[in-house]
Amino acid sequence: MAARRKPAVIVEQSPSVRVEIRIGGRVRFLNDVYNVELSQVDDILKLTGALHPTMVTVELSPPEKFGEDPRDGEEPLLQVHSGKQSKE
Numbered sequence: 001m002a003a004r005r006k007p008a009v010i011v012e013q014s015p016s017v018r019v020e021i022r023i024g025g026r027v028r029f030l031n032d033v034y035n036v037e038l039s040q041v042d043d044i045l046k047l048t049g050a051l052h053p054t055m056v057t058v059e060l061s062p063p064e065k066f067g068e069d070p071r072d073g074e075e076p077l078l079q080v081h082s083g084k085q086s087k088e
Contacts, residue, residue, distance in 0.1 A: 013034075013053035013054065013055055014034045014035055014053055014054045014055075015034070016032040016033065016034050016053065017032070017033055017034070017036050017049075018030075018031075018032055018033075019031060019032075019033045019036060019047075019049065021047070031051065033049035033050065033051065034049060034050045034051070034052065034053050034054055035048075035049055035050050035054055036048070036049040037049070
């Protein structure tokens, strides 16, 4: 019997931007780039970007408030049952 795998945690990634660089009318670079920054220092123009996405940390929303309910402030259950069957 194969062991069940835990579901993968889904983490948001940074959005991509399509970058096309043409020099003298010819395409020199064309790709999806992440975290693009364009800067100029004196006479130098600098384009920086990552070719692979950067993972972004996501903050969980605070626990829901139920008013007078005794569950107020409890952490939500992410898994109700492990799927394991016990024989008694």
